[in-house]
Every structure is written in C-alpha cells, then in structure tokens.
Amino acid sequence: MGANLFANYGEAVAMILFGIGFGNLLLQSNLIKKIIGLNIMDTAIYLFLAEKGYISGRVAPIIVDGVQSMEAYINPIPSGLVLTGIVVSVSVSALMLSITVRLYRRYQTLDLDEISTRLKREGL
C-alpha cells in the first residue's frame, strides 16, 4: 500500500489538491476564494488525467521518422479530455466571476453569508 502510494505520487498529489479545492469551494464564504478553490479542484483532475495518461519514455502520437509501433506513443485521449475539461472550467469560472461582479456591485461585499443575512433583513 505504502509502496504503491510512493510509486503513484503524482496521483496522490492530485487527490490532495482535489480535496483542498473541494473544501475551499464548499467552505469559504468569500466568493473569490471559492472560485480559486474551483480552479484548484478542476486543475487537480487534469493533473490526475495527465499523470494517468502519460507513460514515461513515450511521446505524443504524432508520427515522425516513420515510427509506427504502438509502443512508442501514449494514448492521446486523456490529453483530449484535459483540453475539453479546460474549456468547460474556463466557462464556468467566467460565469462565476460575472455573478461575483453582480453581487459586489449590489452589496459591496464578497462575503456570501453576509449577502444572505442582508437579503433576509431586506425581506425581499
């Protein structure tokens, strides 16, 4: 178990980062910190994918010098997934930031809990 953990330290780091990001997104009350948490969480997944998809000593499957053996290349799909994931996470980050701007203009604070209490007081 311990030996496996050391051999796969990249995945272990990815999981720890995922936990940090998840915790931040869930528990922070500051919206910007939440968004940072979101980005850490998503990036941790990409690290995990990249770590899993890479086999040391092999290269991306672009054929040069006529080498066609399967042993020379890595599977390109994880990298493709990472790219798709990045596009998705960029768009949700942008959306979250725009919501944050809206809330800040209205309430002059980034604290989501304070916004909630103020809304209750307004009784809207």
Next chain:
Amino acid sequence: MDFVQNFPAVSILLCLFGGIISSGLRGKTARYVNRGLLLVVTFLSLCTLCYTLESGEAFVYVMGKFPAPWGNEIRAGMLEAFMAFFFCIIMLLSLEGGKKKLVEEVEEEKVFLYYVLIDLLLASLLALVYTNDLFTAYVFVEINTIAACGLIMIRQNGRTIEAAARYMIMSLLGSGLLLLGICMLYDLTGHLLMSNIKDQAAMLYASGQYRIPLLVTIALMSVGLAIKSALFPFHAWLPDAYGYSTVSSAAILSSLVSKGYIFLLIKIIYRVIGFEVFYDSRIIDVLFAFGLMGMIFGSVSAIRENDVRRMIAFSSVAQIGYIYMGIGMGTQAGMAASVFHILSHAATKSLLFIAAIGLTDVSGGSRKFIDLTGGAYRNKWAGVAFTVGSLSMVGVPLFSGFISKLLFAQAAVQNGTKMLPALIVLGISTVLNAIYFMKTVIRIYTPVEDSAYESVTFKNMKLYGLTLICFIVLNVFLGVSSQPIVDLIERGLTVFS
C-alpha cells in the same frame, strides 16, 4: 439504416443551432424560433418513439465515421425517446404558462437571451437522455448547469443572483465529483462509451480486481449527481432558486433539469456500471437512506414555510427523495416506480408553479398565505389547477401522484429488508404532504367578503387557462391510463441494459 435513426442527433443539433441563431434575433422572433423548435423536436421524438416501439429494441447511431471503441455514439430506445417527448411537452407548457410573467419580469432587451438559454437547455437535456458516451454526458451536464443558472438570474434582483451563486457552487461541487468519477472509471476500464465500460466493469468485478477503486468511482458519480439533483442534505440552494426566479424557469428547473441528472444516474446504473455491480456496492443503501430523509425533512420544511412558491420548492425536495428511494430499493419494480415518478412529478410540479402564479397575481402579487385567502374565487382556473396539483401530490386516486405512490408501495412490498422503512416513511410523508397542500387548498377556497383584489375571468387569460387545462388533462391522463405507460417504462428499462 432507417431514416428515423437520424432524428435524435438531428434534434440535439437543431436545438444547438436554434440557440446560436436566437442570439442574433429580437425577443419575439426568438420566441417563435423556440416554439417552432420545441414542436419540431416533439414531433421527432414521437417518431423515434414509434420507431423504437415498433422495432422493440434500441438503436445505436454513430456520430462521425469512427466505429465503436473510439467514436462518439447516440443510443435511443423507447425509454429515451419517451423521456425526450415528455420533456418537450412539459417545457412547451411551462413556457406558455409563464409567458405573461416573463414579459413583466424580464427586461425587454434581454428576452431573447431567455430563449437562447432555453434552446441550449433543451439541447443539453436531449443529449443527456440520448448520449452513449460518458464524457459527452459530462460536457452536457455542464452546459445544462450554465443554462439553468442563466434561467435563475435572468430576473434581476438580489435574491435571484444570490440563489444563482449558491446553485452554481453546489452544481460545481457535484460536477467536480462526477468528472473525477468519470476519469477514474476511464483509467480503470480504458473506455468512454457506456456499453464498452459496462463489459470491462463486469470483467473487473468478476475477477475481483480493483474492488475499492470501482467502489470509489461508483460513490463519486452517485454523490455528484445526487448533489446536482438536490437530494436531501444538498438542497440548500433550491428554495431560493425556485422561489424567486421567473415562473417558467422555476417550473422548468424543478420538473426537467433535476430530472435530467437523475435520468443520467439511472443510465449510469444500468448502462455503465451494470445493475448487479451497482447493487452489490451498497451505495444503493446510502441513496435509499437519504431519499427517506429527504421525504420527511422536505415536507417538514414545506409545512413551516409561509411563502407559497417556497413551499412548492420544498415539496420538490421531498419528491426527489421519493425518486431516490425508488432507485435505492434495488429492484426493477423500484426503478420503474422512480421513472414513473419522474414523469408524474414533472407534470405535477410545473402545474403547481404555474397555478400558484395565477393565484398570487390576483392577490396583489403577495405570496404570503394570508393574502391568498379566497384566491381560488378570484381566479377560478388557477384554483382548480392548484387543487388538482395538490391532490396529485398527496396521492389521491385519478391523479398521477396516486399511481407513483402505488408503484412505490408495490415495489416496497416486494423488497424484504427495505419494506418496513419504505412503507412507514411513505405513509408519514403522505400525511405531511396532505397537511401542507390541503392547508393551502383550504386557504384559497376560504371565501372573503369584499376582497380588495380584482378577479380575472377566463376571457382575460385564454392562453394561461388553456395551458392549465392541458396540464390538468396530462395529470389525469397519467393517473387514469397509467398501465400502458408503466408497461412502456418496464419494456424500456429491459431494453436499456
């Protein structure tokens, strides 16, 4: 290949293009495009449904020219086609019922954006229903989330923006877990297409390798989708999001968006993990337990609520609990009951939202119970519709809610260990439902002398009234002639795996 097999892919693409085109149109034109789109997609789904019913099996449509282990696929069986058809109808009715409110509550120059979002939402729902590729499902889950977030905050006030922020945060937590689950499953099995993953997962399970990673994967995906569909402890965002957004959004969010995720979960159970493997993982018991808790706590919160829209929203939490309870029973009958409840809840909850808005409109826009007194006399059709919805939610015969409760009870009786808790909670929850819904019905039918508010007649709200009648007919239809639909669901679930 038959011509009909193109229809699922075409309907997804049509909706995406509709969304793109609408972003350059004015509000009214965008609305016509949206309605035309909905009608076309409804028709296409109906054709697909007839085709699959006739052939009796599902078909696979290859997107692009790459064959199975590499390419992307769409798979349509009778259950998928029926879901798509039903979702379109509910969406059409919800939009028509809330049209007047939309004009009042959304700035005129932003109305076209609403229809852009609706088109994208429909595209993503259809994709979730039809896709056979797990990563495509993830991407469309995110599109669904973004569109739903826009639907919440298109009506601009502090409450909706805060609700949208909370909705977004919970959804992102859910999709983070889902994505991690998908990535781990990909690492375990080496595939992204659902049918290939299932073969590999069955082999892994039979050989006993990677037992714990497989369990973690199942847990991550289930919890992710449970968070996104607002299963009980994760429902904090729900009442604000449903209670303050414009009424069409509330109806669509509660009846379609959360159901899309649940349908994806059912798909994952049957087509990705495999029913037996999922059942053996005991995650199913966790879903069952949280479903039961949701049934009780959702209803208790609804009883304590003093705002009719928020009350209906809390009732959604309870109903989502019912669906997860059915999934958690771990039998075919429980699953069929859950799928039927998806339909019945979608038909009833959107009816309730649309009817409630009619009642609050004739009560000076107030949503407090005290102001609603006698509302059903001022707007007769809304009153009748609200009563029908309430009776259906409580589970009175003739209406759709009765059938789903009956199916749940039957499924519970067949299940040895889970019978007692399921039946007890079903009973308690029915009583609680009756308390808050009947309280409201009695309140709106309490006559008041010389009311300060004006009444409306059918003539002033023809379209709204017609929508309500359609909803009532749909509800009674589900309740009266449920047998063919239950048969269809059971056949669909067999074809599903």
